[in-house]
Amino acid sequence: ISITVHSLPQPVISSQGSLSFCDGGSVVLDAGSGYKSYKWSNNKYGQSLTVSTTGNFNVTVTDYNNCSNASSTVNVLEHPPIPSIVTINGPTAFCDGKSPTYLTGPAGFETYQWSKGSSYISGATDKKYTPSTSGTYKITITDNFSCSTQSDGVVITILNPPKAKVTTTDSKNICGLETCLLMANSGSGYTYQWMKNGVDIPGAILVFYIAGTPGDYKVRVYGANGCKENSKVTTITSYCKETDQKNIPDAEPLLSIYPNPASNLIHLQAELSGENPVAYLEITNLLGEVVYVEEQSLNGKQFYSEVQLNSRFTNGVYIARVHCGAEVIVSNFIVSGNQ
Secondary structure, three states: OOOOOOOOOOOOOEEEOOOEEOOOOOEEEEOOOOOOEEEEOOOOEOOEEEEOOOEEEOEEEEOOOOOEEEOOOEEEEEOOOOOOOOEEEOOOEEEOOOOOOEEEOOOOOOEEEEEEOOEEOOOOOOOEEOOOOOEEEEEEEEOOOOOEEEOOOEEEEEEOOOOOOEEOOOOOEOOOOOOEEEEEOOOOOOEEEEEEOOEEOOOOOOOEEEEOOOEEEEEEEEOOOOOEEEOOOEEEEOOOOHHHOOOOOOOOOOEEEEOOOEOOEEEEEEEOOOOOOEEEEEEEEOOOOEEEEEEEEOEOOEEEEEEEOOOOOOOEEEEEEEEEOOEEEEEEEEEOOOO
16 A cells, blocks of 8 residues: 655745834735645635734645645734824914914824925924914824824914004194194004003094194004004104193184083084095093094084083093194083083
């Protein structure tokens, strides 16, 4: 009787690439050719096996003598995913200037690189970054296995502040009861707050302000987007000789106010030169606080205004100024018995 003993097959697994790879990668395991059948430890069949997860793998082959044998086990390691979340510390939209917002990536990784749009930002290699211009920001993170990932984009918007500028056609040196009309630049949605010597002037919130005393004036302009900007200082002086002082006539002031004293309502009337089509009325108390302002288009030379004495008009003395071009008329009135 002739007996033949066939040698067992000796499959050896080779890999097409590294057995450790980054998240999302894979490696191909190959058991070699020349066998009748192949069965992998994860119940897959075929000479090769593509692996994309961590695990231990071997293969059992059967040769053409129907002899079977298993290979040694190979260990495949998929490195854990890198968190690609950017944390936004602060608002995503803010006014131009010193940024209140900074971005951070996850801690504990080998390297960081920030980019804006499709371009890397030079020197931005810390896990923290403070944006100073509008754009879409991302971070690329690399771990100690040299695996990298890029975050989703974070949109940062830098809002433009309004323009703030003060102009005047009047002399900046006022004498006696002279005034200087200060005009701020206008803009869509702009609001205003005038300041004297760095302090807000109560009630001075229109595009113009009539300065009747010397000091350093400027305006804070608020834009529709919530941003603000201060103008440069406009200095009003009062270097005057005695002959320059102008007083209101005691008999008939050019600005007629009645009734005076008043309790609920006043009428203001004046005859102007008609050289300017717009007149500005400002009423202040003796502390310089603005309690009423009005801009009026003139119809000829007549100025007339009717002012309700609301809760801002407490009992006391008030100064009314009408400014029209180079012409300024001033008069006082008394509020008495206002409830």
